[in-house]
Amino acid sequence: MRTLIFCLLVWPLTALAQAPVIEISGANFRPLPIAVPLPQALNDGARTVSGDFDDAFFFDCSAAGIFQVLDRKSYLADAREGFTASTITFSRWADVGAEALVKVQISVDGRDLRGEMRLFTVASGKEELRLVHVSPLDQPRRLAHFFADALYRQFTREPGPFQSHLAFVRRAGKGKDVYLGDWDGKKATPVAQGSINLLPVVGPQGDTVAFTSYRSGKPALYVQRAGGAPVSLVSSGAMVTGASFSPDGKRLAYSMAQGEGAQIYVADSGGSNPQPLTDTPYFINSSPTWSPDGRRIAFVSNRAGTPQLYVLTVANPKDVRRITFQGNYNQTPDWSPRGDLIAFTARDERNAFDLFTVNVETGKVTRLTQDQGNNQEPSFSPNGRLIVFSSNRTGTSMLWVMTAEGQNQKMLPLEKGEYSTPDWGP
Amino acid sequence: MTPAVAAAPVSLLARRPEGPLGRFLFWSALVHAVLFSLAVVWARLHEGPEIDLTQKPIKATLVRQGTPRDEKLLPRIEEAPPAPATPKPPEPVTVAPPTPAPPKPRPLEKQPDSRQKLMGAFDRVSKSKPDLTGAADGDPNGDAAVAEGEAYYARLRSQIQRFYDVSQTIPDAERIRLVAQVAIVISPSGQLERARLAKSSGNDLFDSAVLAAVKRAAPFSPPPTHLRDPLQKYGVVLMFRP
Numbered sequence: 001m002r003t004l005i006f007c008l009l010v011w012p013l014t015a016l017a018q019a020p021v022i023e024i025s026g027a028n029f030r031p032l033p034i035a036v037p038l039p040q041a042l043n044d045g046a047r048t049v050s051g052d053f054d055d056a057f058f059f060d061c062s063a064a065g066i067f068q069v070l071d072r073k074s075y076l077a078d079a080r081e082g083f084t085a086s087t088i089t090f091s092r093w094a095d096v097g098a099e100a101l102v103k104v105q106i107s108v109d110g111r112d113l114r115g116e117m118r119l120f121t122v123a124s125g126k127e128e129l130r131l132v133h134v135s136p137l138d139q140p141r142r143l144a145h146f147f148a149d150a151l152y153r154q155f156t157r158e159p160g161p162f163q164s165h166l167a168f169v170r171r172a173g174k175g176k177d178v179y180l181g182d183w184d185g186k187k188a189t190p191v192a193q194g195s196i197n198l199l200p201v202v203g204p205q206g207d208t209v210a211f212t213s214y215r216s217g218k219p220a221l222y223v224q225r226a227g228g229a230p231v232s233l234v235s236s237g238a239m240v241t242g243a244s245f246s247p248d249g250k251r252l253a254y255s256m257a258q259g260e261g262a263q264i265y266v267a268d269s270g271g272s273n274p275q276p277l278t279d280t281p282y283f284i285n286s287s288p289t290w291s292p293d294g295r296r297i298a299f300v301s302n303r304a305g306t307p308q309l310y311v312l313t314v315a316n317p318k319d320v321r322r323i324t325f326q327g328n329y330n331q332t333p334d335w336s337p338r339g340d341l342i343a344f345t346a347r348d349e350r351n352a353f354d355l356f357t358v359n360v361e362t363g364k365v366t367r368l369t370q371d372q373g374n375n376q377e378p379s380f381s382p383n384g385r386l387i388v389f390s391s392n393r394t395g396t397s398m399l400w401v402m403t404a405e406g407q408n409q410k411m412l413p414l415e416k417g418e419y420s421t422p423d424w425g426p
Numbered sequence: 427m428t429p430a431v432a433a434a435p436v437s438l439l440a441r442r443p444e445g446p447l448g449r450f451l452f453w454s455a456l457v458h459a460v461l462f463s464l465a466v467v468w469a470r471l472h473e474g475p476e477i478d479l480t481q482k483p484i485k486a487t488l489v490r491q492g493t494p495r496d497e498k499l500l501p502r503i504e505e506a507p508p509a510p511a512t513p514k515p516p517e518p519v520t521v522a523p524p525t526p527a528p529p530k531p532r533p534l535e536k537q538p539d540s541r542q543k544l545m546g547a548f549d550r551v552s553k554s555k556p557d558l559t560g561a562a563d564g565d566p567n568g569d570a571a572v573a574e575g576e577a578y579y580a581r582l583r584s585q586i587q588r589f590y591d592v593s594q595t596i597p598d599a600e601r602i603r604l605v606a607q608v609a610i611v612i613s614p615s616g617q618l619e620r621a622r623l624a625k626s627s628g629n630d631l632f633d634s635a636v637l638a639a640v641k642r643a644a645p646f647s648p649p650p651t652h653l654r655d656p657l658q659k660y661g662v663v664l665m666f667r668p
Contacts, residue, residue, distance in 0.1 A: 019665075020663070021662075022582065022663070024587060030592075030594060031594060032477070032631075033593075120609070121631070123633070126630075155595055156477045156479055203585070326498060326500045326501070327499065348500045349499050349500070366501070370502060385479060406503075
């Protein structure tokens with residue numbers, strides 16, 4: 001009995017006492033290395049669309065900012081490997097450094113495209129997520145964006161931004177056309193053509209675009225659905241620019257010229273009942289952007305001499321606060337849907353245009369781009385985690401996407417052209 | 427004389443008729459099991475997200491001496507310090523002296539440049555503080571290690587830390603609680619003989635990152651004489667926290 005007690009209690013303690021314990025902390029955190037092999041097309045119809053699907057899915061995963069998508073050329077696993085945890089050789093995936101693996105199978109099911117996505121953790125070989133979704137056969141990209149959103153949500157428990165829409169302007173000869181498409185600029189249909197159309201804003205339902213147009217001679221605000229006719233919102237005779245819908249879609253803010261200056265107005269979403277919010281007759285107030293709670297508006301004003309960012313409270317417009325004190329040319333503010341940051345374009349002391357964010361509470365300015373050509377006109381994704389902007393670093397002005405901290409900058413897969421003023425909306 | 431019948435000794439181990447105690451114990455065990463499984467199910471359903479997007483790594487930077495930037499100017503992104511040269515594993519042949527004498531701090535200066543490169547960018551920091559006592563290739567984070575055993579463990583720690591990459595998909599709430607223990611056994615020549623997860627942290631990503639860090643950091647420098655036996659027999663346990 002006594003030997004039993006000794007064996008049970010004392011002996012294990014002696015073993016533990018021998019090995020010293022060294023504490024190691026301070027890990028280097030980095031994005032999750034994930035492997036995204038080509039999707040498996042199970043029948044001929046699916047094979048024709050798998051290219052489109054793969055382009056969209058792969059780009060979504062690369063641009064998400066939380067993944068480090070491993071180069072497909074480095075994959076060692078057999079391309080004909082199975083789809084279930086028991087048929088996948090996880091050691092080959094671990095060898096290329098993957099910590100997660102996403103496999104997709106697509107097949108044509110009558111008039112629909114059916115996709116199944118499975119997510120595996122490579123270290124444990126466990127299947128973490130299995131998802132089946134159906135989309136119309138002519139919309140493989142829609143299926144891809146759905147899966148990318150689901151993958152994003154799986155890891156972050158936040159909604160993904162990949163099923164939203166992007167409005168942008170593309171030069172067309174002497175004029176500029178407004179387009180509305182998927183978040184990555186693909187499947188974009190022209191909304192407003194002819195004349196010069198600028199500063200598009202995606203409408204609250206994601207299917208309309210409000211924009212400023214010179215078609216009547218003076219700039220005026222219109223809203224239009226793709227394929228529909230333009231509806232005039234505000235055309236009071238004076239110059240009106242920069243429409244911005246409130247987050248609940250019920251109100252519209254814009255800037256209207258008045259004498260020597262321009263003032264910020266708020267109207268109903270149909271353009272009726274306009275109320276002025278600023279009252280500086282000799283200064284220009286423009287580019288309004290709403291806070292996510294709809295209570296405040298950030299805008300650009302040169303009342304202090306140079307264009308700077310200000311914030312006013314809609315209920316009490318006299319409550320105006322300046323928020324940028326650095327730089328002498330700050331423009332195009334966009335308030336993050338998360339409410340903490342406002343992204344803006346600024347010209348620095350080297351005369352380069354770059355993107356910055358200012359924290360609304362603390363006023364801290366963070367730089368996002370540097371020494372990469374001119375980068376302008378930022379627009380936050382609906383979940384506030386990504387920013388789309390225009391950049392001429394490649395020679396022509398193209399649209400790019402990056403994380404809200406300025407990491408992982410990727411060019412959107414658009415055809416060659418001159419693109420500007422993107423707006424990322426629902 | 428006591429009546430023998432009333433005081434008949436009954437063995438405590440003999441079966442007795444089941445009283446209410448038996449039923450009570452059964453129901454108590456059942457209720458405990460149900461509560462326990464409910465708690466487990468609740469915990470699984472309320473698992474925090476694997477990637478916490480609000481968690482930003484803490485960047486601690488030392489301000490370099492110079493004229494401050496004009497406050498009115500927009501900020502510039504600091505250039506990242508040059509990455510340390512790709513660390514090559516130290517060749518045990520050249521590092522370990524052929525005799526069993528333990529390597530003293532002085533002879534370490536004669537080691538090949540690969541060892542200096544291993545210390546990477548920290549070299550510049552350590553060279554700029556010449557008045558601190560310590561080994562020439564000492565870790566600036568380390569305390570002034572006198573005994574060789576401690577110096578060896580400190581070197582071990584700094585070498586593993588160089589490869590200690592963890593996926594940032596682990597949320598802050600979980601990071602605080604994660605502790606993994608890896609038991610390793612090091613041969614007298616510094617090779618990693620065995621590495622096993624002695625205590626899992628509960629998070630697969632963290633466990634695999636920790637094991638990978640240890641395996642990539644190997645081989646280590648050969649341990650000093652008085653540590654060789656303990657390291658080979660019992661090894662050392664590394665306790666990792668994020």
